[in-house]
Amino acid sequence: MLTVQNYVNGLKDNKILGTKCKNCGNIMIPLKPVCSKCGSFDVEEFETKGKGVIRSFTVIYVAPEKFKDKVPYVVAIINLDEGGAIMGRLTGVDPNKPENIKVGTKVKFEALVEGEEVVVVFRVDN
Amino acid sequence: MKEVDLISVGMTNFGKHFDKTGRDLLIEAAREAITHVDKGIDMKRDVKALCIGYFTPDLFEHQGHIGALSAEWLGLSGIPAFRTESACASSSAALATGYFAVASGMYDLVMVAGVEKMTNLDTPGVTNALSIAADDVFELTTGITFPGLFALMAQEYFEKYSGSWEDLQTVTLKNHHNGSLNSKAQFQAEISAIAEKTAIKKGVTFKDEMDFLKSKYNPLVAYPLRLFDCSPISDGASVAFLTSREISKRFTDKPLHIIGVGLGTDTISLSGRPDLTTSKATENAAVAAYKMARITPEDIDIAEVHDCFTINEVILSEDLGFFKKGEGLKAAQEGRTSLSGDKPINTDGGLKSKGHPVGATGIAMVHEIWLQLRGEAGKRQVKGNPKIGLTCNVGGSSASAMVFIFERGEK
Numbered sequence: 001m002l003t004v005q006n007y008v009n010g011l012k013d014n015k016i017l018g019t020k021c022k023n024c025g026n027i028m029i030p031l032k033p034v035c036s037k038c039g040s041f042d043v044e045e046f047e048t049k050g051k052g053v054i055r056s057f058t059v060i061y062v063a064p065e066k067f068k069d070k071v072p073y074v075v076a077i078i079n080l081d082e083g084g085a086i087m088g089r090l091t092g093v094d095p096n097k098p099e100n101i102k103v104g105t106k107v108k109f110e111a112l113v114e115g116e117e118v119v120v121v122f123r124v125d126n
Numbered sequence: 127m128k129e130v131d132l133i134s135v136g137m138t139n140f141g142k143h144f145d146k147t148g149r150d151l152l153i154e155a156a157r158e159a160i161t162h163v164d165k166g167i168d169m170k171r172d173v174k175a176l177c178i179g180y181f182t183p184d185l186f187e188h189q190g191h192i193g194a195l196s197a198e199w200l201g202l203s204g205i206p207a208f209r210t211e212s213a214c215a216s217s218s219a220a221l222a223t224g225y226f227a228v229a230s231g232m233y234d235l236v237m238v239a240g241v242e243k244m245t246n247l248d249t250p251g252v253t254n255a256l257s258i259a260a261d262d263v264f265e266l267t268t269g270i271t272f273p274g275l276f277a278l279m280a281q282e283y284f285e286k287y288s289g290s291w292e293d294l295q296t297v298t299l300k301n302h303h304n305g306s307l308n309s310k311a312q313f314q315a316e317i318s319a320i321a322e323k324t325a326i327k328k329g330v331t332f333k334d335e336m337d338f339l340k341s342k343y344n345p346l347v348a349y350p351l352r353l354f355d356c357s358p359i360s361d362g363a364s365v366a367f368l369t370s371r372e373i374s375k376r377f378t379d380k381p382l383h384i385i386g387v388g389l390g391t392d393t394i395s396l397s398g399r400p401d402l403t404t405s406k407a408t409e410n411a412a413v414a415a416y417k418m419a420r421i422t423p424e425d426i427d428i429a430e431v432h433d434c435f436t437i438n439e440v441i442l443s444e445d446l447g448f449f450k451k452g453e454g455l456k457a458a459q460e461g462r463t464s465l466s467g468d469k470p471i472n473t474d475g476g477l478k479s480k481g482h483p484v485g486a487t488g489i490a491m492v493h494e495i496w497l498q499l500r501g502e503a504g505k506r507q508v509k510g511n512p513k514i515g516l517t518c519n520v521g522g523s524s525a526s527a528m529v530f531i532f533e534r535g536e537k
Contacts, residue, residue: 004263030264030397056285056402058277059349060269064257065250067269072349075270077278077397085397089268098349103285117267 002045007031010047011111011118018084020046029084050109051125052080054102059095072096078107078122088120130228131374131381132532133367134162135493140362140481141312148180148187148243149199151363155239155486156200159365164378167367169202174233176200176207177224179217179240180485183209185255186243196239206233213259213521214434216240217364218488218528224368225387234370240490241363242483252359256484259522261395273348273356275396275523276435280350282402283437287452291350295339296458297436298354298478304465305475307506312360312481355436360481364489374535380500386516386531388415394525403452407527408445408518415516415529416447423447426531427512428498429469430491432520433476439463442518443471446529470508473498488519488528499534 002019007030010017018029023040029048034041057076060067067073074090088109093101107122136159138151146154160167167173178196183189193208210219217240224238244252257266260275284290298317305311306319313320321338325331332338344352367377374381390410393399399406416422423446431446433439440454448469449457457463463471474480474494477487495515497503513534520527 007263056278056282058270058274058281058351059346060271060274061346061348062249062253062271062273063269064254064266064271068250070269072346073269075268075274075278077402087265087268087270087395087397103281119267119269 002031002033002043006045008118011120014050014109014111016048016050016080016086016109016120018046018048018082019043027083029080029082030086048080048082052078052107054090054105054107055079055085056103057090057101059098074101076122086120088122090122090124092124127229128231129371130225130384131369131371131535132384132492132496133369133374133377133381134159134167135364135366135489135496136160136162137310137364137486137490137493138362139310140360140483140490142245143243143361144245146243146361148183148189148241148363149195151243151361152178152196152239152241152365153199155363155365159367163367164380165376167377169200172235173202173205173237174235175205175227176202176237176239177210177220178207179210179220179488181211181213181216181242182255182258185258186246212526212528214432214482214484215488215519215521215526215528216485218517218519218530221366221488221492221530222387222389222528225384228368228370234373236368237365238368238489239363239365240486240488242485243361244359244483245361249359264395264397271348272523273351273435276437277348277351278396279402279441280437283441286403287455289455292336293455293459294355294436294440295336297433297439298339299335300458300464301433301472301476301478304473304506305479307504308474308480311475311479312358313475313479317354351435351437357434357477357482360483362481362483362486362490364486364493366489366492381535382496382499382532383535384530385533386415386419386421386529388412388418388529390414390527392525394522396523403441405441405445405520405524405527407524408442408520408529411527411529412446412518415531419531421514421531425514426469426516427510427514428473428495428508429471429516429518430474430494431471431518433472433478434482436478438520438524439471439476442520442524446516446518465506465508473503473506473508488517491517491519492530492532495532499532
C-alpha cells in the first residue's frame, strides 16, 4: 500500500510520486491511495519527471511563525507535464516584482530540506 | 421526513472579547436567542439535544469535549450534546446536524450553536491555528497561508476572466458600508471613514478610498490580496433553535421554514482542482439545496455568502447561480449585490466587516437572514419585503460547503 511516507521519501530522493490506477489508468499527482475516477484501491506508484509550468502564484508577506524570516516568498501551483498539479515554493524569480512572473513559465522540481521537512521547490527553468 | 422551522437566533457582538472565554460567549449568544423566542422557551423542558460548531478549541483554548462542557454551562447537563467541525463551516455543520435530528423525528427541538475564541493567540499563532484547515502534507510545507490560497484563486480568476485587484475593491467598499449599519459588526465603518482616521493619525492625505486602499496602510498580505481583502481575527458566538413545523407555533407565529439544505466537498488541496475559479463543493451544495426547495437562484431575495476574502464572495456568487461564470465581479461593480441591488449579498457587512470568528460564522449568517426576512434589520433592511433567503458557508479554501434556504412563514 502507498502511504504518505512513500511520498515524503520520494521527495527526499528528488522525485514527485503519483499513482496510476491499475483498473482505469487514471493518473493522480501527488499520490492518492484510491482512484478518484473509478474508486479502485488497486493503484501503483507513478514517477513524474518533475517538470511543468506555472499555473497560478502568490507572494506571501504575512507568514506562519516558522516561515516568518523567509518573507516575501513565492508559492505557486504547478501543472506537471504528466498531468495533475502540485503546490510548491518558486525560486529563480524576484518576489518583489510579481508582475514579471508569468503563468505558463516552465519550471523544474528540486527538493529542499528544511529542518525535518522536505519542501517542494520549483525553479524557473531557463 | 418532518419539516423543520427556525424559531429564533441570537449572537454576540463580533470583535475582540479579551475578557471572555468561548463558553462565556456561548452563554451570551444563548441569552439573546432565548429572548428572541417570541412566545418564550423553557430550556430545561424544551431543548432535547445540543450541537456546537467550534473549529479548533483545542488550539485556541486548550479545550476539547465542547459538547458536554457547553451543556453543563447552559444548565442542560444530561442531554445529548456534541461538537461538529468543518473548519470555517463548523456551525453550519451544527445546523445541518440539528436539521437532520429534527427532520428524522428523533428530537422535536434542538439547540445549535457556533463559537470561536481566537484572540487568545497572536497573529502568527492564529495564522498557524487556521492553517490546519489546509492539507498539512501537500500544502502547508510550502509556507502557503489562507490569504495565499485565496490569492491563488484570485490570480487564476483574473487570468481566466477579466478583472483586477482594483475591481475587487467593490466588495471591500460594499461590505464595509453594510457593516457600518450593523451594531454587532467588528468594523462599523466605511472605508472612507477608516481612510480619514488613518490620514489624521499618520499626518498623510488620501485622494480617495482607492488611494488609501493602494497605500502602505493597506499592506500586501498575499499578492495581490491586501489587509482589507481579508476578514479579521474575531471572537464571537451564535445560537439558533430548530423545531419540527408541528410544534413551531408554540414558540412563534413568525418562524422561518428551512426549505433547502445542501452540502458538498472538494479536494482540500487546491492543486487537486481542475479550476480554481469555481468551488465544486458550493456548486454541489447549491444544486442540492435548490432541488430540495424546488426553486431556482432567481427566487433568492437575499443571500449571505462566505466572503472570508473578497475574491470568494465573487466566486461563490457565481457558483450559487446568481451570475454567470466570470460575471460576478461585474455584477458587484454594477451594484447588483449592494443593499439596493436586485441580489443583495452580505447585508450585515459579511465576514469582511462583521468579523469572522470562524466556528460562529454559519449561524451568524442565519441571524442576518432571520432579521431581514422578518423585517427587523433596521437601517440595513432591504426593501421589497424579502421572502426567501440563502446562506452559503464554506470551510477552509471551500473544501466543504453548506447551503441553507429559508422561507418566511405565514404572519
